[in-house]
Amino acid sequence: MSPPALHRIGIGTDLHALAPGRPLVLGSVRIPFEKGPLGHSDGDVVLHALIDAVSGAAGMPDIGEQFPDSDPRHRDADSRDLVRHTLHALRTTGHRVACVDLIIHAEKPKLSAYKDAIRRSVAELLGLDPARVAIKAKTNEGLDAVGRGEAIACTAVVGLVLTDSG
Numbered sequence: 168m169s170p171p172a173l174h175r176i177g178i179g180t181d182l183h184a185l186a187p188g189r190p191l192v193l194g195s196v197r198i199p200f201e202k203g204p205l206g207h208s209d210g211d212v213v214l215h216a217l218i219d220a221v222s223g224a225a226g227m228p229d230i231g232e233q234f235p236d237s238d239p240r241h242r243d244a245d246s247r248d249l250v251r252h253t254l255h256a257l258r259t260t261g262h263r264v265a266c267v268d269l270i271i272h273a274e275k276p277k278l279s280a281y282k283d284a285i286r287r288s289v290a291e292l293l294g295l296d297p298a299r300v301a302i303k304a305k306t307n308e309g310l311d312a313v314g315r316g317e318a319i320a321c322t323a324v325v326g327l328v329l330t331d332s333g
């Protein structure tokens with residue numbers, strides 16, 4: 168039987184400034200590095216871009232509207248909880264995530280050794296086969312804030328299928 172056809176597609180991006188002494192967490196995987204994202208939550212750019220991609224695909228409000236940073240409940244939030252909340256809301260739209268494509272934009276650290284762990288972590292969080300999650304890591308060729316090592320960013324694209332399509 169052929170897999171169900173994609174019904175909707177969404178895109179999300181996120182960027183956080185990096186500061187010394189903050190933990191670097193990407194796709195809920197802790198990466199050893201001297202800097203990490205500044206932010207109200209844990210600053211996990213992978214999960215934040217993913218949330219916006221899922222939300223966009225389903226026509227739901229963006230991450231800032233769902234989880235306003237003016238709300239103290241989201242201070243140092245574990246972004247996995249935000250993803251779970253978004254997936255719960257997604258179910259009510261009659262969709263589920265079928266595939267994810269992620270690009271992490273970072274000058275440093277080198278992420279090649281961590282890509283598989285991030286892929287598995289994101290897949291587990293989404294209840295997907297890891298083969299349905301792709302991760303690319305790119306430098307910014309030394310240009311702009313990412314290239315100067317002042318920021319880290321992620322671009323996510325998500326495909327949704329209808330839950331009743333098998």
Ligand code: MG
Binds near residue numbers: 210
């Ligand atoms: Mg963010």
